[in-house]
Amino acid sequence: MPAPREIALEVNGRRQVLHLDPSAPLLAVLRNDLALNGPKYGCGLGECGACTVLLDGRAVRSCVLPLSRTEGRRVTTLEGLGTIEAPHPVQAAFIAEQGAQCGYCLNGMIMTTVALLERNPAPSEAQIREALAHNLCRCGTHMEILAAVRRAAAERAA
Ligand code: FES
Ligand code: FES
Numbered sequence: 001m002p003a004p005r006e007i008a009l010e011v012n013g014r015r016q017v018l019h020l021d022p023s024a025p026l027l028a029v030l031r032n033d034l035a036l037n038g039p040k041y042g043c044g045l046g047e048c049g050a051c052t053v054l055l056d057g058r059a060v061r062s063c064v065l066p067l068s069r070t071e072g073r074r075v076t077t078l079e080g081l082g083t084i085e086a087p088h089p090v091q092a093a094f095i096a097e098q099g100a101q102c103g104y105c106l107n108g109m110i111m112t113t114v115a116l117l118e119r120n121p122a123p124s125e126a127q128i129r130e131a132l133a134h135n136l137c138r139c140g141t142h143m144e145i146l147a148a149v150r151r152a153a154a155e156r157a158a
Contacts (some may be wrong), residue, residue: 003021004019005019005022007068008022009065010075011030012079018066023068025044027062036077036078039052042136044063045064046063046064049143050107050108051107055073055080056074057076057114059114081114090148093152094152097144097151099144099148100141102138103137105141108135112132113132116149125146134144
C-alpha cells in the first residue's frame, strides 16, 4: 500500500487537504473521510454507475478513480447540487416524475444527467438513452427516469 501523502482538491466548492493513501478509491475517501454518502457503492468495478461524481464537470466512476487523479481538481457530489429545500433542477425533475423505487441508482442517474445537460442542453431521446445506458437500475424504474431527464431538459430550455 503506498504511503499516505498530502493531496489537495476541491470538493463541493470547498478546498480539502487530505493526508491519505493516494491509491485509495475516491468513493471510499468521499464516504469514509468526508462523510459524503450521496455516491453509493454498487459493483466497485466501474460497471453500474452508482458511485458517479463529477470531476471538473464530467461524470466519472469514483469507485475506480484513485484519489491521486483528483489532485488539484474539482469534485462535485450529489450533496453539492442542491438541498432538500432548494433541489437542483435535475433533482426536482426526478421528484416530479417519481423516478425512484429503492433509490440506490439515483445518485448515478442524477449526476450523469447533470453532466449530460451541461454538455448537451437539448439531448434527443437516443442521446439520453445512450448517456444512461451504463447506469444500472435494478428496480426497473427506467421509464420514470427517462421521463425525469426529458423533463429536466425541457424545463432548462423553457
Ligand atoms: S460502484 Fe462504481 S460503477 Fe458500480
Ligand atoms: S430505483 Fe432501485 S436501483 Fe434504481
